[in-house]
Each structure stands twice: as C-alpha cells, then as structure tokens.
Amino acid sequence: MTDLSCQAEVISRLPKKPELLYGTMRGFRHHTGVAARRIARTGYADLVVTSDNRAMNQEGPPDYSEDGVDLTLIRWMLSLTPNQRLQFVEERINEILAIRELNARNQALFNPAKPL
Amino acid sequence: MQETRLFSTLRSLSEGGVQFILVGGLAAVLHGAPIQTYDIDLVYSQEPGNRERLLAVLQSLDALFRIQPERRLRPAASHLAGGGHLNLLTRYGPLDLLGTIGRNLNFGDLVSHSAEMKIGEGIVIRVLDLETIISLKEELGGEKDLAMLPLLRQTLNEIRKKEQH
Numbered sequence: 001m002t003d004l005s006c007q008a009e010v011i012s013r014l015p016k017k018p019e020l021l022y023g024t025m026r027g028f029r030h031h032t033g034v035a036a037r038r039i040a041r042t043g044y045a046d047l048v049v050t051s052d053n054r055a056m057n058q059e060g061p062p063d064y065s066e067d068g069v070d071l072t073l074i075r076w077m078l079s080l081t082p083n084q085r086l087q088f089v090e091e092r093i094n095e096i097l098a099i100r101e102l103n104a105r106n107q108a109l110f111n112p113a114k115p116l
Numbered sequence: 117m118q119e120t121r122l123f124s125t126l127r128s129l130s131e132g133g134v135q136f137i138l139v140g141g142l143a144a145v146l147h148g149a150p151i152q153t154y155d156i157d158l159v160y161s162q163e164p165g166n167r168e169r170l171l172a173v174l175q176s177l178d179a180l181f182r183i184q185p186e187r188r189l190r191p192a193a194s195h196l197a198g199g200g201h202l203n204l205l206t207r208y209g210p211l212d213l214l215g216t217i218g219r220n221l222n223f224g225d226l227v228s229h230s231a232e233m234k235i236g237e238g239i240v241i242r243v244l245d246l247e248t249i250i251s252l253k254e255e256l257g258g259e260k261d262l263a264m265l266p267l268l269r270q271t272l273n274e275i276r277k278k279e280q281h
Contacts, residue, residue, distance in 0.1 A: 061277075065266070065270045065273075067266045067270075068266070069266050069267050069270040070150075071270060071274060073150040074148065074149070074150055074267075074270055074271050074274045075274060076150070077145075077148040077149065077150045077271075078148040078271075078274060078275065078278060080148075082146045082233050082234065082235050083123075083234070083235050083236050085145050085146055085148065086122055086123055086126075086142075086145070086146065086235055087123070089122065089142070089145050089152065089153065090121065090122045090123060092152060093122075093152070093154055093209075
C-alpha cells in the first residue's frame with residue numbers, strides 16, 4: 001500500500017464515535033510511520049510495487065522480473081512503434097542536454113569561481 | 117546547444133544509399149528495450165561503392181573525429197577502408213562506425229542476423245536482432261555490457277510472450 005492510499009484508507013475508516021477517534025489516530029500515526037520507515041529503507045521501487053498493485057496483478061503478469069527489471073516499462077516500450085521509440089529516446093537526450101546546459105549556466109551564476 | 121537528431125542521421129544514411137546494420141544500444145531501443153543511449157553504432161558494408169556513399173554522407177553531415185575535436189580531423193576514404201572503429205561527431209550528434217563487431221563479424225556475417233525496420237515515412241533501415249545483440253554483449257563482457265544484459269534478456273522474453281499471444 002502506498003503512503004497516500006494508506007492514509008486515505010485510514011481516514012475512510014475514521015469512527016463515527018468521538019471517543020474512539022483517539023485510538024484510531026494512534027493507529028493512523030503508526031500506519032504513516034511504518035510507511036515512512038519502509039520508504040526510507042527500500043527506496044522508490046517499493047513505492048511503485050504497492051500491495052494494491054500486487055493484489056491487482058494476482059491474475060496478471062508480474063510488474064518486475066526476479067532480477068528487478070521493470071517489466072511494465074518494457075511492455076510500454078513494446079506498445080510503441082520503432083519510430084515512436086526513436087523519437088522518445090531522442091527527446092530524452094535533448095532534454096538531458098538542455099538541463100545540463102542550464103545547470104552549467106546556473107552554476108556559473110550562483111557559484112562563481114572564488115578569487116585565489 | 118547542439119541537438120542530437122538520431123532520426124536525421126539515420127535518414128541521411130538511408131537516403132544516401134549506404135548499406136549498414138544498426139547495432140548497439142539504439143538497435144536495442146528500436147526492438148523495445150527501455151534504455152537510454154546517446155550515440156549511433158553501425159556496422160557498414162566494406163564494399164568500395166558503399167564506402168564512397170558513406171563518405172559522401174559523412175561529408176554532408178560535417179563529420180569529425182571525436183578524439184581531439186579541436187583539430188577538426190575529417191574521416192577520409194582510407195579510414196573507412198581500414199575497417200576499424202571510427203568515433204565521429206556529426207552535426208546531428210555522435211556516430212560510431214564499425215568495420216567489424218564481436219569476433220570480427222562484418223556486415224556480410226551480420227546480415228542474416230538482422231531485419232529491416234521502418235523507422236519513418238519511406239525510411240527503412242537494417243537493425244541487428246535482439247538475440248545477437250545479447251550474445252555480443254555476453255561475449256564482450258564489459259561492465260557496461262553486463263549491466264545492460266538483464267534488461268535486454270527481459271525485453272526478449274516479453275517480445276516472445278507477445279508473439280505467442
């Protein structure tokens with residue numbers, strides 16, 4: 001379960017009786033704390049493969065291979081034509097080059113070389 | 117900023133009548149592997165007429181050797197006849213020309229392991245098949261090649277699954 005869906009689920013289960021709210025809020029903090037620790041421990045990949053996704057995919061093919069390759073990305077690439085794949089790579093290269101150029105300019109602007 | 121135009125390079129080569137096989141990362145991308153690559157690697161036919169056509173295209177693309185670009189060394193007919201690796205920079209970006217690949221496999225050896233692929237209106241190029249790309253990377257065994265292997269193998273698996281359905 002992702003951090004956000006975890007919170008949404010907890011909020012949707014808030015009890016109607018105010019006297020039960022305190023216990024629920026303790027549970028909420030526990031849930032979000034667990035999620036935060038899990039994200040810190042496992043990184044971004046664990047956010048993508050959520051328990052919700054796993055539940056959805058019980059009948060379908062897995063999202064990741066055993067060696068950690070993102071199969072959803074491959075399937076998406078295979079859904080494109082060769083021309084679209086080429087265009088996609090070309091656009092990414094040009095974006096990276098543009099960012100690098102912008103970064104180099106900003107480095108000079110915000111971190112000018114110190115006089116010796 | 118100089119823009120990289122992979123398509124423009126491939127179109128120039130195709131329209132110039134150059135016989136070549138696209139190999140390496142970009143070939144893998146065209147097969148559907150989600151990897152990022154910055155250059156074009158191709159094996160060209162060593163047939164004299166083809167070398168002449170290739171040289172004409174290289175001149176039209178203002179190709180220079182990437183090594184010591186300040187010297188502005190341009191590829192000549194003798195370089196292409198040598199059959200070695202030429203690492204060039206054209207006005208559309210990096211272009212690596214290979215006389216042979218792997219265990220001295222040349223254009224003729226690789227044709228049967230490649231297929232024509234349409235990459236745009238009227239632009240058809242020959243691309244090395246994914247099985248051969250994988251086996252070449254296994255042979256090379258460099259860190260960069262080995263790192264790419266799981267992704268390439270899984271791409272091949274997914275293609276095969278797709279073909280079965």
